[in-house]
Structure formats: C-alpha cells, structure tokens
Amino acid sequence: MFLDERKLLRIDLSSGKISREPIAREDLRKYLGGRGLASKYLTEEIDPKIDALSPANKLIFAGGLLTGSNAPTGGRYMLVTKGPLTGTIASSNSGGTFGAELCRTGYLVVIIEGKAESPVYISICDDAVEIHSAEALWGLSTHATTDKIIEEMGDARTRVACIGPAGEKLSLIAAVINEKHRAAARTGVGAVMGSKNLKAIAIKGSGSVEYRNPEEAKSTRKELTEILKKNPITGEGLPTLGTKILDSIVNEKGLYPSRNFQFSTFDRVNDVNGEALVLRGYLKKRSACFACPIACGRNTTLPNGRSGEGPEYETGWAFGAACGVNDLMAITEANYICNELGIDTISAGSTIACAMELYEKGFLPKKDLEKGPELRFGSSEAVVYYTQKIGLREGLGDKLAEGSYRFAQRYGHPEYSMSVKKQELPAYDPRGVQGHALSYATSNRGGCHVRGYMIALEVLGVPEKLAPQDTIGKAAWCKFYQDMTAFIDSAGLCVFTMFALGIQDYRNLINDMTGFDFSAEELMEVGERIWNLERKFNIAAGIGPGQDTLPDRFLREPIADGPQKGAVVKLEELLVDYYKVRGWSVEGIPS
Numbered sequence: 403m404f405l406d407e408r409k410l411l412r413i414d415l416s417s418g419k420i421s422r423e424p425i426a427r428e429d430l431r432k433y434l435g436g437r438g439l440a441s442k443y444l445t446e447e448i449d450p451k452i453d454a455l456s457p458a459n460k461l462i463f464a465g466g467l468l469t470g471s472n473a474p475t476g477g478r479y480m481l482v483t484k485g486p487l488t489g490t491i492a493s494s495n496s497g498g499t500f501g502a503e504l505c506r507t508g509y510l511v512v513i514i515e516g517k518a519e520s521p522v523y524i525s526i527c528d529d530a531v532e533i534h535s536a537e538a539l540w541g542l543s544t545h546a547t548t549d550k551i552i553e554e555m556g557d558a559r560t561r562v563a564c565i566g567p568a569g570e571k572l573s574l575i576a577a578v579i580n581e582k583h584r585a586a587a588r589t590g591v592g593a594v595m596g597s598k599n600l601k602a603i604a605i606k607g608s609g610s611v612e613y614r615n616p617e618e619a620k621s622t623r624k625e626l627t628e629i630l631k632k633n634p635i636t637g638e639g640l641p642t643l644g645t646k647i648l649d650s651i652v653n654e655k656g657l658y659p660s661r662n663f664q665f666s667t668f669d670r671v672n673d674v675n676g677e678a679l680v681l682r683g684y685l686k687k688r689s690a691c692f693a694c695p696i697a698c699g700r701n702t703t704l705p706n707g708r709s710g711e712g713p714e715y716e717t718g719w720a721f722g723a724a725c726g727v728n729d730l731m732a733i734t735e736a737n738y739i740c741n742e743l744g745i746d747t748i749s750a751g752s753t754i755a756c757a758m759e760l761y762e763k764g765f766l767p768k769k770d771l772e773k774g775p776e777l778r779f780g781s782s783e784a785v786v787y788y789t790q791k792i793g794l795r796e797g798l799g800d801k802l803a804e805g806s807y808r809f810a811q812r813y814g815h816p817e818y819s820m821s822v823k824k825q826e827l828p829a830y831d832p833r834g835v836q837g838h839a840l841s842y843a844t845s846n847r848g849g850c851h852v853r854g855y856m857i858a859l860e861v862l863g864v865p866e867k868l869a870p871q872d873t874i875g876k877a878a879w880c881k882f883y884q885d886m887t888a889f890i891d892s893a894g895l896c897v898f899t900m901f902a903l904g905i906q907d908y909r910n911l912i913n914d915m916t917g918f919d920f921s922a923e924e925l926m927e928v929g930e931r932i933w934n935l936e937r938k939f940n941i942a943a944g945i946g947p948g949q950d951t952l953p954d955r956f957l958r959e960p961i962a963d964g965p966q967k968g969a970v971v972k973l974e975e976l977l978v979d980y981y982k983v984r985g986w987s988v989e990g991i992p993s
Contacts (some may be wrong), residue, residue, distance in 0.1 A: 600799075
C-alpha cells in the first residue's frame with residue numbers, strides 16, 4: 403500500500419459501530435497526516451466548548467504521512483483530542499514502534515467516539531477490528547496491561563498503547579503509554595482515554611509500505627541518514643548521553659530552573675546529569691524508536707534491580723532540580739512510577755515542586771500531608787512518595803493529580819504554578835531566553851518546549867546563534883519554528899531531526915516517498931495552516947489571546963542567580979511583533 407492510500411478507522415464505543423473511510427488526497431496535501439490531519443478532523447467534529455471528559459469528546463490516534471516508512475525517525479504518532487488539563491486542543495506525540503505498527507494495518511487515523519458502558523480494549527489486526535472486555539485489566543499498571551494483552555493476542559509482535567490507574571482515575575496529568583516506556587503524555591490525554599472506559603489499543607499489522615518514487619526515496623533516505631549521523635548533535639551528543647546531555651549545558655547558561663523556578667542554576671547538577679547516569683552504572687544501553695538512526699533512548703537499571711527507560715532531560719529535571727533533589731536513584735524511580743501508572747513526568751515533577759514551595763511558605767498546612775513526608779525542597783523521599791500517590795489518586799495525591807495550577811489555586815496562590823494555559827513549563831527558565839519565552843506564551847497546547855524550540859538558536863546556535871536577551875527578530879524565528887514543528891509532527895518524523903535537516907531535505911523526502919510535489923514554501927504553509935487551525939479551536943473554546951502570557955514570576959521577578967541574573971521576560975514587545983508576523987489582528991486573532 404502506498405503511504406498516501408491509508409484509510410481512516412472510526413470506532414464508536416457507545417454503539418459498538420466500526421466503520422472505515424477513505425482519506426482525501428487533498429486533505430493529505432493540506433495537512434499531511436498526524437497532528438495536522440487529526441486536528442482537522444477534531445475541529446470539524448466536536449464543539450470546542452464541550453467538557454473534555456464527556457463522551458462528546460473524541461480521541462484521535464494518527465500516524466504522520468511518513469509514519470511506518472523507513473524515513474529517518476519515521477515512527478512517530480500523535481494523539482489529538484481536547485485536553486482536560488488546559489481546555490486547549492491537545493496533541494501529544496510519542497515514538498517507539500506503535501505508530502509504525504498502526505500504519506502497517508492500512509490505517510493512518512483512528513477516531514474513537516462515545517463511551518463504553520464498562521472497561522474495554524480495542525484490537526486492530528489489519529481488517530479485523532474488535533472491542534473486548536477489559537474488566538480484568540482495569541486497575542493494572544501499564545506494564546501488566548501490556549503483558550496480558552500480548553498474551554491474549556498470542557503474538558509478541560503486538561504493540562499496545564494503554565493507560566494506567568492515573569488515566570482510569572481521570573488525573574488531569576495522565577499519559578497514554580505505549581510499549582511500556584514511551585508516552586503520549588502532555589495535556590491529560592490519558593484522562594480522556596479513561597473517561598471513555600478505554601483501557602488500551604492493541605495493534606498488529608501485516609501490510610507493507612510502497613513508495614511513489616522508490617529509487618529516489620531510497621537515495622534520499624540514505625543521504626539524510628548520513629547527514630543525521632555526521633551532525634554533532636544527532637550523530638554524537640544525543641546517541642552518547644541522550645537528551646540529558648543538556649543538563650550541564652543549560653545549567654552553565656543560567657537557564658536550568660531549580661526549586662520551582664525560584665533559581666536558574668542548580669549547584670548539584672553533576673549529581674543528576676547524563677554523565678552521572680553513566681558513571682553510576684545505571685545506563686545499560688541506548689535504544690531507538692522505529693527507523694531512527696539517532697537512538698537517544700536510555701535503558702537503565704537501578705542497584706535495587708528495578709529497570710526501565712529513562713530518565714530523559716525533562717523528566718530528570720522535573721524530579722531533580724525543580725524539586726531541589728540531587729538523588730539520581732530517586733529521580734529514576736519516580737520516572738519508572740510514571741511509566742507504570744501512566745503519568746506525565748513534567749507535570750508530575752513540576753506539581754510536586756509547586757507544592758514544595760507552597761509548603762515551605764506556609765500556604766500548604768502540614769495536616770494535609772496526612773502521613774506523608776514533608777514537602778520540602780531536596781526531599782527525594784517526598785518525590786517518590788507523592789509521585790506514587792498522584793498515580794493512584796490517594797491522599798494529597800488526589801489533589802496533586804489535578805496539576806499545579808488547580809492545586810495552587812486550591813490553596814489560594816495560583817501564582818506559584820509555573821504553567822502556561824494551566825500546563826506546567828519544561829526545563830528552561832524563560833527569563834534567560836526571550837525567544838523561547840515567546841514560544842512558551844503562545845503555544846497552542848500550553849507550556850511546551852517542542853512546539854517552537856528556540857533553545858536551538860538561543861543556546862545551541864543551530865542553525866545560527868541568536869543572543870538570548872535580544873528581542874528583535876525573535877518573533878519571526880518563533881513563528882518559523884512553530885510552523886516547522888507543526889509540519890514535522892504531521893509528517894510523522896521526530897523534531898530532533900531539525901538539528902541537522904533543513905526544509906529542502908524534508909521536502910525531498912516527502913515528495914520522493916509520496917509522489918507529492920511540495921515546494922519548501924508550501925510545506926511551511928502547511929505548518930502555518932495547522933497552527934492557525936489550532937489557534938482558532940482554542941479561541942472558540944474560550945482560550946483567548948489573554949492567555950498568551952507567563953506567570954508573574956517571569957515578568958516581574960528578575961533571575962536571582964547565575965549568568966542571566968537580573969533578567970525578566972520582555973513579553974509585551976515580543977507579542978506585538980509576533981501577532982504582526984503571524985498576520986493576526988493586534989489583539990492576536992487570526993484573520
């Protein structure tokens with residue numbers, strides 16, 4: 403089957419009806435697949451004002467146009483829905499091999515509608531699509547669920563995406579976990595899956611991929627793979643230390659937030675960075691997603707025998723510096739718990755950090771901890787304990803499972819939630835990187851670093867070095883990166899390829915494999931179209947331009963330490979330029 407001939411599968415859990423639909427080639431040209439195509443369906447089929455956890459919401463699994471091909475990193479898939487954490491459009495990205503296996507069934511998009519009366523899981527084996535009881539699986543971890551479904555399916559090649567107890571209990575920071583260690587994590591997509599009584603989707607495909615221009619595709623794949631292998635970031639840095647190569651780099655630049663962003667450096671970074679993971683013997687080998695020459699994944703084992711994948715950069719920071727913790731074993735254990743219970747690691751760690759600041763400043767009373775450890779910065783015991791409680795929604799964990807904004811608001815101080823549109827920020831202090839700050843503030847899915855990774859320019863100097871504190875020209879670069887990541891997500895590729903590849907490289911790859919005739923400019927227009935579509939959904943949902951902002955800490959409290967000491971975000975002037983380069987009204991409304 404050609405990449406551009408795959409179909410849409412629609413499953414109504416309320417009625418049990420299963421149907422198949424063709425995907426118009428014109429829609430593929432306008433949205434590619436993945437994030438773009440799924441967002442197109444979602445915006446057409448649901449009212450943006452609905453309750454995200456109601457049966458009226460839809461959950462859309464979508465491979466990208468190149469997912470399942472041998473394109474370098476061509477294994478990504480998207481999970482698109484209305485996010486319960488933010489109220490925005492949600493599109494969470496995951497790797498591994500689940501997305502590629504989905505596309506081997508002949509489907510590019512799976513739309514889940516309605517709500518099952520009792521727990522179920524879905525199996526998709528080419529044309530054989532069934533809804534099974536999941537009563538015996540409800541309450542199990544993602545690991546146990548995966549093992550039991552594979553045993554039931556009778557084929558080790560089966561790929562499983564599922565929720566754990568966090569998703570079942572509708573935690574707003576719940577993730578969907580595929581292959582035990584890969585996560586579509588942000589904006590609470592796991593809670594949407596749980597709200598539909600859907601425990602898992604099991605995939606087993608037998609189809610093969612065909613290319614429109616096979617000889618050209620083979621040549622282009624080989625050329626781009628070599629570029630990725632020779633690039634110092636994708637060919638050396640990420641394969642050697644994974645994303646945790648960034649810990650020391652970002653800390654040295656004064657952008658590594660600690661203690662809930664009260665400080666911008668962490669004096670114990672050498673205890674928790676990528677090098678420490680190797681020196682302590684936790685790292686056993688690296689791993690790769692489908693068709694990925696980078697292999698930035700980390701397979702780890704702790705001295706107590708516990709093993710899994712990670713922690714990666716964001717996770718290590720969230721349970722580490724954000725909480726003032728330098729105990730790598732506790733950080734890794736918290737990461738394992740998140741994978742097993744189905745939790746977004748960034749939001750979990752950042753919410754615990756928020757609770758620590760509230761507790762130390764006297765706003766969170768000790769009695770609310772019940773029998774749990776004190777929530778003090780530096781407590782590795784607290785990090786592990788409350789991560790477990792979040793996943794099970796027990797004790798204080800029941801409140802923490804709502805995310806930092808709602809938690810802090812409950813105690814009268816939402817300003818201690820370091821979030822945008824109620825989603826917790828990742829591991830870069832925006833006060834030290836003006837362009838990245840703008841990317842945070844304008845992200846369509848709330849606090850996010852992969853929707854316009856300005857760190858590449860302002861810290862790593864790729865493709866050129868921009869002064870972090872300059873504001874002139876940052877809006878145009880921010881738009882460029884946001885549009886580019888939108889079409890990369892929609893093509894089914896990894897955003898890490900941006901470190902080495904240019905628009906012309908993506909254009910050649912897509913055209914050779916699918917037979918389209920995109921120009922580089924047209925691909926950027928696809929990204930812009932997707933960004934505006936998401937923006938339109940959010941505005942209709944009540945998430946207006948007034949939420950293009952950052953916590954007061956970043957706008958009014960200068961950085962207290964490190965190389966960027968004294969800096970604040972100059973957001974007002976950045977937004978004026980941004981709305982202008984986007985072609986929106988001065989109020990931030992797309993035309």
